[in-house]
Amino acid sequence: MDVDGNKRVFQRLGAPSSAPNDSSKQKVCYHWRAGKCSRYPCPYLHRELPAPTSNGGGPKRFAEDSGSQFSRRGPNKFTGGSNTWGRVHGGNNTVRKAEKVCNFWVQGHCNFGDRCRYLHSWSVGDSFSLLSQLEGHQKVVTGIAFPSGSDKLYTGGKDESVRMWDCQSGQCILVVNLGAEVGCMISEGPWIFVGLPNLVKAWNTQTSAELSLNGPVGQVYAMVVGHSLLFAGTQDGSILAWKYNEITNNFEPAASLTGHSVAVVSLVVGANRVYSGSMDNTIRVWNLETLQCIQVLSDHTSVVMSVLCWDQFLLSCSLDKTIKVWAATESGNLEVTYTHNEEHGILFLCGMHDLAGRPVLLCACNDNSVRVYDLPSFSERGKIFAKQEVRAIQAGPGGIFFTGDGTGQVKVWKWAESSGQQ
Structure with a gap:
């Protein structure tokens, strides 16, 4: 392949x-x-x-600041060093933006x-290469999960199915028909969580246990795990939380976070906070211990599609064609310290490291492309193309990462050994 x-x-x-x-x-x-x-x-x-x-x-700069390391989803750590945003480094890695498939x-x-x-x-730039294409889903791929320590890849989509792939052969070895569209999918430890309308399904990949978590109203669009809690953002604007009970081997309702007026489509945990992006154009900051909203960020002018924590910063993207970088002030409140502009609306952010350990940001845009940037410079490393919009990106082990698009195709990519600037 x-x-x-x-x-x-x-x-x-x-x-x-x-x-x-x-x-x-x-x-x-x-x-x-x-x-x-x-x-x-x-x-x-x-x-x-x-x-x-x-x-x-030219782009704005700001002085370096110290802070705690933020984590992305689950056990994946996405941290960096320099804090000078938008500073273009030397080299010839910038890719022209006029390419078209x-x-x-x-x-x-x-x-x-x-x-x-x-x-x-399907790409430009020499930082990564396409390894294989996984065919099977008939509609947009909305979630990709790679449980730690597993040799199986899990994907879910709007074709109402979850597929399990063997990472050695690239073959689909199991299809689970759920009877409802998959809104999102994440993994945490041995668990796979699948967001559905009015429901979250949980599978334990080690014990084969299957659980149903009731309570959501409407489609579940986003999930994240933090502070031993599973959070799910729903279509009605609420965020539900469950806690796992080892005695009963079940997830029990723990809290309901309300404040957003419409659907919550993105969640991330970092620095003892939960950050939620919504179709109401705002980001809400929740204290992870008290589960109280402590700040509302309203600088975006359209749907906040994705939020991501990196180092001591919060990154957010929107259909307003911007990526905003937020940093804490002396008072502890977050303020925009840098704005990166794109030509198109941005659907999803994913952070990872290349094989040299450099932090990289992948930005899926609604022109059927994914921009690949170095952080914090935002110098372009390459570009990925798809037949339709890429709605899911997931990092894997050994320099592997995955993208899933609107046609149902999942592509497997690998970072080059000598990618990036020296």
């Missing part, structure tokens, strides 16, 4: 030097764009006009081959 890692972009040459020197040379040939210009010499350009340059101001190549019949001016690859 290995896929060729070569990633080259080919562009046709411009019009011959003998072409008339008039205003037509500043127009792109309509027939060339359609791939069927037969005129030679052609008086029009056989290349795209360069994009206008921008002289916008050839639609004919995707369909399996591009006649231009190496002469095609569009990408014949």
Whole structure:
């Protein structure tokens, strides 16, 4: 299932030097764009006009600050060093943002081959490569889980199924039909948690125990584990918490956190806090011990799709096309200290480390791409493409990571040994 890692972009040459020197040379040939210009010499350009340059101001900086390490989901630690955001390091790793995958190549019949001016690859950049593609889900993949110490991968989607994959063969070895769309999926220790409408399913991968956690109203869109509690964000805006009882071998209701006016779509735990992102455009900060809301962050202007903790910072992304970096002030409240702008709305954030231990941020955007950035510089390491939006990303062991898209396809990627800046 290995896929060729070569990633080259080919562009046709411009019009011959003998072409008339008039205003037509500043127009792109309509027939060339359609791939069927037969005129030679052609008086029009056989290349795209360069994009206008921008002289916008540089990114903001702020001084280094000390703080506790934040964790992402479950046991995964996502920590870093330097705190100077947006500082572009030297090197030639920046990837152009104009690349586009050839639609004919995707369909399996591009006649231009190496002469095609569009990408014949699912990624650009030399920091990672595609290992395999897992086919099976019929609709968008909404959750990917890789339990610690397991050699099985679990995926769930809106096709109402959970699939278990053998990591050695890449084959699907079990399909569980749930009869309802999977809204999210996480793993913690031996447990797999699956968010469904009005329900959370829990499976123990070691004992094969199966539990049903009742209480949610509507679809469960987000889950996280912290302080020995399982939190679930629901469609009605509440966050439910359960605590595992070892005596009864069951999860018992512990609390209900209310405050969001509509669905909670993202949760993360860090620095003795729970952070919840919602369709009401806000992030709520909850004390992990008292479970009381201690701050409401309202700087985003659209749905807060994902929240992530890194080092002493909170990162959040939104359909408003921004990633915001939050840091605590002397009073303890969080304030935006850096804003990274994208061309499209952002659906999901995932933090991990490359093989050299450098922190990397993967940002799934609603233009069917995933941007890969170094932290804290936000210098671009590469880009991943998909047929439809990527809605799930999960780190694995040994430099492996996974992406799941709207077609139901799960791709397996691996970081390169010498990826990144030296």
